[in-house]
Amino acid sequence: MKVAVVGAGAIGAYVGAALDRAGADVHLIARGPHLAAMRQHGVQVLSPRGDFTAHVHATDRPSDVGPVDYVFLGLKANSYAACGPLVEPLVKESTALVAAQNGIPWWYFHGHGGPHDGRTVESVDPGGSVSAVLPPGRAVGCVVYAATELAAPGVVRHLEGTRFSIGEPDRSVSRRCLDFSDAMRAGGLKCPVEAELREDIWIKLLGNISFNPISALTRATMREMCLHRSTREVIETMMAETLAVARSLGCRPGISIERRLAGAERVGDHRTSTLQDLEKGKPLELDVLLAAVVELAGVTGVPVPTLRTVAAISDLLARGTAAPAAAA
Incomplete structure (x- = not known):
């Protein structure tokens, strides 16, 4: 091979x-x-x-x-x-x-x-x-x-x-x-x-779609996001909206939001890859994590107000990092 x-x-x-x-x-x-x-x-x-x-x-x-x-x-x-x-x-x-x-x-x-x-x-x-x-x-x-x-x-x-x-x-x-x-x-x-690999895709995406952009916006680690009550509630809402989009496309990811959060909290003071890219001045990989799910929500008619809000704010952040990278 x-x-x-x-x-x-x-x-x-x-x-x-x-x-x-x-x-x-x-x-x-x-x-x-x-x-x-x-x-x-x-x-x-x-x-x-x-x-x-x-x-x-x-x-x-x-x-x-x-x-x-x-x-x-x-x-x-x-x-x-x-x-x-x-x-x-x-x-x-x-x-x-x-x-x-x-x-x-x-x-x-x-x-x-x-x-x-x-x-x-x-x-x-x-x-x-x-x-x-x-x-x-x-x-x-x-x-x-x-x-x-x-x-x-x-x-x-x-x-x-x-x-x-x-x-x-x-x-x-x-x-x-x-x-x-x-x-x-x-x-x-x-x-x-x-x-059914698409189910695995949605299971991993539950964490990436929420923790990655929020970490870049707040500079927080996984543990810090899980322990901050208001931020945790936002993440829970983002995960719930993501599951609704997955189900509208016929996927039933075999994991609960509670279990996904518990697993993230066990990771401890880890900085997501998106936060690491932000700190290094690299382009942010948010289109496949967040914008795509917002797009799919529009296709299937699923309301995702929190995902749309975070997508709009993090897109502005991503544009700010892309300009220096392009100049370099």
Whole structure:
């Protein structure tokens, strides 16, 4: 099995290192000091489950890699429309794109069935710009439950969780999913193949849609948001509205708001990825987390006043961070 990881940051490098342990032919696409460190020292993984180093081929030139069986996308979703030059040299007729993204994916209605089958979610795929680069027929969905961070260039600190749920948009249990799952499990990760992956998407989204924008607006950690009564009430309302949208689309996420909040509180003084991006001056990945659900609420006629309010305020914040990033 030949795998390329496009966007080999903390999660991507962690997955690449695990697949290398399983015997896969792995190639990491990265840049800058992180790339230089991986070339010199390999990917160093620091984990409560045991430290290890994977000496994996790393490059900033996908053309040096050539066609692969799987492209694992470790990029933020707001980079997808521009990733064509990175992905195109890696693709052959049978190449699958394993998209490890938060929020509503661009392929959400591909193979969905029902009245919305084939619909484009403009918030995440404006004008079909992402689908043109990443054809939905190649997509394998992936919901990441692992937490990692870059402790230093080339050094991945694994914090918790090893689960990467995957699934086909059309709900089939495909050979390509089963083979990728086998390789991930051989590398020490959990990788269940879920026919109803959209339920996993909504379960994770319950936290991302609420904690991520609120943390960026308040600079608060997970624990602080859970313990502040008024903020917790806002988050509960956002989660309830999100569940209503999911149900309007035929999804029944198997988790309660109380359980989701309890899990978040146990995480402690963790800063969400959106808050970390804000602090680093990076673009905020809010369209797939928040704007997309507001868009879907409009499609299905579900009232989401709190989501709309937070989306409006956080969009202004996101625009403020995007301008300096574009100038840089």
